[in-house]
Amino acid sequence: MSAKPLTDLSQLCIHTITTKPWNIETAAHNFSAAGVKGITVWRDALEGRNIRQTGQLLRDQGLSIVSLCRGGFFANQDKTRRRTALDDNRKAIEEAAELGTSMIVLVCGSDPAQSLDDSRKQIQDGIAAIVPAAVAAGIKLAIEPLHPMYADTRSAINTLSQANAMASALNSPSVGVAVDVYHLWWDPHLEPEIKLCSGKGHLFAFHICDWNVPTQDLLLDRGLMGEGCIPVKKIRSWVEAAGFNGFYEVEIFSNKLWKDDQSQFLKKIIKAYQENS
């Protein structure tokens, strides 16, 4: 099954960090003017602002607020820091509710001073601890498996299979998974795991970008769809075949692209979305 043509922008969401040089007000205005329908808000974009009013401003521009990025970082050898992380996640849930989004993306964390098994256990315990607050606030939590090159400090959840297993173990309608092509494109089990994820009702989000060849930086050298080697269209076809009909979220961190004129970059994003996603 091939991916359906993206004839309009009704499913296009852009993360605020993708156009990092713009503040959230500028991003919202320009996204909206370009016909983009969704925005995912990174917490740094909300700094110094009234969150409720900012949420209203985004909605006034006709934007759906797809999610808040990011909660997580549950894994830490130090118990006090694990507690601090839980507090921060509860704060994120409050912020999400104030903003008026229904989802938080979780970058789960990993502590290089302990085993991945220990980090994984702490992640599961951490999510379990915040589920009641999430349920009470009507906020969904999306576990985002991160590329294995981030297993040292960013996430000990590195495959969709692990994220699926954890979401199933946590067994709450508020807990699911965010699939990001950048993190998972290499996985030989990606297609069946996407199907499994969606079948359990856990496929909450779908993030797109590309893997540059060569990649110059472990964190800040993502490419625009079509610039690299990820079969974005093919993976989108799997996500669609599995029943996903949410937003396709463009999440790019790129020192190179952030240096470009962001209005031109936004045009390129839309073109890459329509032609290569």
Added chain:
Amino acid sequence: MSAKPLTDLSQLCIHTITTKPWNIETAAHNFSAAGVKGITVWRDALEGRNIRQTGQLLRDQGLSIVSLCRGGFFANQDKTRRRTALDDNRKAIEEAAELGTSMIVLVCGSDPAQSLDDSRKQIQDGIAAIVPAAVAAGIKLAIEPLHPMYADTRSAINTLSQANAMASALNSPSVGVAVDVYHLWWDPHLEPEIKLCSGKGHLFAFHICDWNVPTQDLLLDRGLMGEGCIPVKKIRSWVEAAGFNGFYEVEIFSNKLWKDDQSQFLKKIIKAYQENS
């Protein structure tokens, strides 16, 4: 089960690329003088040399020649280039025989211009094509699964599970697997896959180093054992419990460590081997 103490250097092998600033003659002399028992030879170290004589020189220093690095790069959209790769692998088999080693490590390749599935199929076909030459020469071929961050151009085989499946499919006593902690440490299935690999008689080689936190470069920032977050001792205990009793090969690419005085670095390698491996 914990790893047995490494009370001597009888299982220590060092790759020529680890002390890249030294030519192979200097490396062999210094490894031998320090009590190192094994050497793995990278093909660039043989340039401009009589391979047979170089092999003899290594043996004269009391060194076991553990393997030749590297064959592979079978995947290519272009049929002519795939044929060229086969020729190069047959040449590597001849070189290995001349050198007097019994094993070649395969970095299998990946072509970003085609799907990973296509690359994987070409890899399997490529290895199958060179098996007769390997068998005739008495050379074993070790498929090395590479970290997923190398899936774009270096290898479409990115987990031990994939390497195990391919070795089983190829079904030749000459084809097995090289386990490198750098590539595989993050894998939640690593321990059972090591057991499976060894149980099938496919565990041919074990490479060690460490994952620096943070890692500055995708290729040339590997750490010495103990400097990073890989549980090298724990993984070695899995390999030993699975029955492996070959060499522990120190394979480090590091712009930083190559700048150091290599005699001091060799001392550090031996200390890291005894204390953190």
